[in-house]
Amino acid sequence: MMPEAAGREFDVVVIGAGAVGENVADRVVQGGLTAVLVEAELVGGECSYWACMPSKALLRPGTALHGAQTTPGAKEAVTRTLDAAAVLERRNYFTSNWQDDSQVSWVEDTGIALVRGHGWLTGPKTVEVAGLDGTQHLLRARHAVVLATGSTPTTPPIEGLEDVQVWGTREATSASEVPERLTVLGGGVAGAELAQAFARLGSSVTLVARSGLLGNFPEEASALVAAGLRADGVELRLHTATERISRNDDGTLTVSLGGGATVTSENVLVSTGRHPALEGLGLESVGIEPGESGHLTLSTDASGLVRETPGDEPWLYAVGDAAGKNLFTHQGKYEARATGDAIAARAKGDLKGSPSDWSRYAQTANQHAVPSVVFTDPELASVGRTLQAARKDGYNASSVELPIQVAGSSLHSENYEGWAQLVVDEDRKVLLGATFAGPDVAELLHAATIAVVGEVPMERLWHAVPSYPTISEVWLRLLEKYGL
Ligand SMILES: Cc1cc2nc3c(=O)[nH]c(=O)nc-3n(C[C@H](O)[C@H](O)[C@H](O)COP(=O)(O)OP(=O)(O)OC[C@H]3O[C@@H](n4cnc5c(N)ncnc54)[C@H](O)[C@@H]3O)c2cc1C
Numbered sequence: 043m044m045p046e047a048a049g050r051e052f053d054v055v056v057i058g059a060g061a062v063g064e065n066v067a068d069r070v071v072q073g074g075l076t077a078v079l080v081e082a083e084l085v086g087g088e089c090s091y092w093a094c095m096p097s098k099a100l101l102r103p104g105t106a107l108h109g110a111q112t113t114p115g116a117k118e119a120v121t122r123t124l125d126a127a128a129v130l131e132r133r134n135y136f137t138s139n140w141q142d143d144s145q146v147s148w149v150e151d152t153g154i155a156l157v158r159g160h161g162w163l164t165g166p167k168t169v170e171v172a173g174l175d176g177t178q179h180l181l182r183a184r185h186a187v188v189l190a191t192g193s194t195p196t197t198p199p200i201e202g203l204e205d206v207q208v209w210g211t212r213e214a215t216s217a218s219e220v221p222e223r224l225t226v227l228g229g230g231v232a233g234a235e236l237a238q239a240f241a242r243l244g245s246s247v248t249l250v251a252r253s254g255l256l257g258n259f260p261e262e263a264s265a266l267v268a269a270g271l272r273a274d275g276v277e278l279r280l281h282t283a284t285e286r287i288s289r290n291d292d293g294t295l296t297v298s299l300g301g302g303a304t305v306t307s308e309n310v311l312v313s314t315g316r317h318p319a320l321e322g323l324g325l326e327s328v329g330i331e332p333g334e335s336g337h338l339t340l341s342t343d344a345s346g347l348v349r350e351t352p353g354d355e356p357w358l359y360a361v362g363d364a365a366g367k368n369l370f371t372h373q374g375k376y377e378a379r380a381t382g383d384a385i386a387a388r389a390k391g392d393l394k395g396s397p398s399d400w401s402r403y404a405q406t407a408n409q410h411a412v413p414s415v416v417f418t419d420p421e422l423a424s425v426g427r428t429l430q431a432a433r434k435d436g437y438n439a440s441s442v443e444l445p446i447q448v449a450g451s452s453l454h455s456e457n458y459e460g461w462a463q464l465v466v467d468e469d470r471k472v473l474l475g476a477t478f479a480g481p482d483v484a485e486l487l488h489a490a491t492i493a494v495v496g497e498v499p500m501e502r503l504w505h506a507v508p509s510y511p512t513i514s515e516v517w518l519r520l521l522e523k524y525g526l
């Protein structure tokens with residue numbers, strides 16, 4: 043069916059109704075504009091149904107059980123292992139059984155229009171949608187089109203991979219059964235979290251990583267996570283190449299590793315990174331072509347405006363995973379708030395040119411203070427720059443590190459093991475970054491994020507007294523070691 047010739051007009055057309063698209067639409071509506079969301083699958087996107095929520099729902103019961111098992115007085119009361127069926131059931135609850143009714147109600151209540159279907163650009167400020175019900179729609183934007191289309195798993199070049207059925211993170215997070223054996227390819231965040239989730243649910247797990255585990259974090263921190271995985275029975279094959287995958291007659295899969303070893307399992311999870319989902323979006327219709335090699339990527343300014351947008355008018359934006367800066371829900375939503383507010387301000391003439399740093403229209407924290415948590419047990423939480431990154435960026439940086447050994451940690455659990463690091467800009471005497479590894483350290487992170495964003499002087503941080511006895515006392519020990 044041909045789209046209506048005139049089409050429907052909105053101030054803003056947002057392609058992709060994941061957490062990030064929802065937030066952009068919400069902010070522009072709050073700013074007095076009209077908005078339509080175009081969604082090809084479930085409103086709520088990856089995070090709600092196949093990523094953050096189900097993966098954390100699979101991990102949390104194991105962490106709670108392990109917490110009790112490592113606390114004398116409680117551990118005597120623990121007589122059973124995880125109830126896998128109950129864990130999967132709880133995961134189903136947190137994904138609303140893969141139904142998006144409540145999110146659709148929110149969209150409607152917020153005053154945002156919704157078109158269900160696959161959308162793509164057909165020219166400046168014009169989006170065509172192939173509706174899921176077979177209808178075609180033409181949407182015109184008065185002010186802006188926002189690409190919030192998320193990301194796509196990157197397929198590694200492994201011989202035989204295309205001929206077998208493997209799991210991606212979607213299949214793993216929505217699994218209805220726990221495989222007897224699981225091979226995980228990729229030593230990043232998704233691989234580490236899901237390896238532990240399935241090991242604790244009863245799978246015999248082997249994780250294969252071509253480099254180290256969680257290589258973007260300080261080695262002392264990722265070593266604690268590696269020890270935690272090994273303690274759960276995960277076999278770690280680090281610095282190991284994957285050469286081939288083949289299916290056996292009994293339906294199992296065999297992965298051939300560099301050096302001649304093989305691993306056989308019922309399922310293989312491929313979690314080797316993701317790239318912005320920009321294919322099939324009609325970007326060529328506005329003059330944006332893919333580069334010579336690799337995947338299509340966009341460059342965006344601090345307000346999310348696509349730098350390659352032809353013409354002088356600011357109308358094409360990319361946010362969240364689609365912008366490819368930081369692939370986290372919280373950071374994507376932060377980008378969405380800035381972009382939504384910038385679009386509304388530009389429409390009213392309140393914002394001309396690029397926004398100033400740290401204004402509500404700029405995603406300045408992307409450059410300085412991106413928080414991230416790896417929800418393994420022990421957890422790994424970090425914000426800002428590592429020492430290496432700080433020096434690479436030209437800072438005169440120093441660091442202090444310590445094992446987490448304070449009254450709060452010894453009370454928290456038996457044989458508590460943790461590690462913490464602060465990275466300091468020696469010229470300005472402010473924090474550039476912090477990393478914590480250990481059981482339940484995720485909640486320590488926001489204090490560090492505030493200190494980095496607020497550029498709190500070290501001498502003033504000294505007056506931020508951690509409560510006794512909490513794990514946060516490690517802040518005091520770190521500041522003492524720094525020389526305060
Ligand atoms: C296993 C796993 C666990 C994760 N855990 C965490 C975590 O604990 N914390 C965290 O912060 N981050 C986590 N992430 C990352 C997080 O899921 C993403 O950063 C987040 O989902 C990005 O949100 P988004 O809205 O940009 O994209 P998405 O959530 O992917 O939403 C994009 C939406 O756009 C739609 N779409 C795409 N193309 C079109 C089109 N042409 N037309 C119409 N609709 C379209 C898609 O259907 C989708 O609904 C995890 C990721 C994975 C894979």
Ligand SMILES: NC(=O)c1ccc[n+]([C@@H]2O[C@H](COP(=O)([O-])OP(=O)(O)OC[C@H]3O[C@@H](n4cnc5c(N)ncnc54)[C@H](O)[C@@H]3O)[C@@H](O)[C@H]2O)c1
Pocket residue numbers: 197198199227228229230231232233235251252253256257284313314315316368369370414415416417
């Ligand atoms: N807790 C969280 O916030 C959380 C959890 C899971 C995922 N995520 C997000 O989702 C994104 C995707 O997660 P991910 O773990 O897939 O990506 P990742 O980038 O964290 O890790 C990918 C891993 O795969 C490896 N790899 C890449 N190509 C390979 C190849 N050809 N052969 C073997 N190994 C290869 C990399 O070396 C790396 O260790 C991440 O960027 C992350 O931001 C966040």
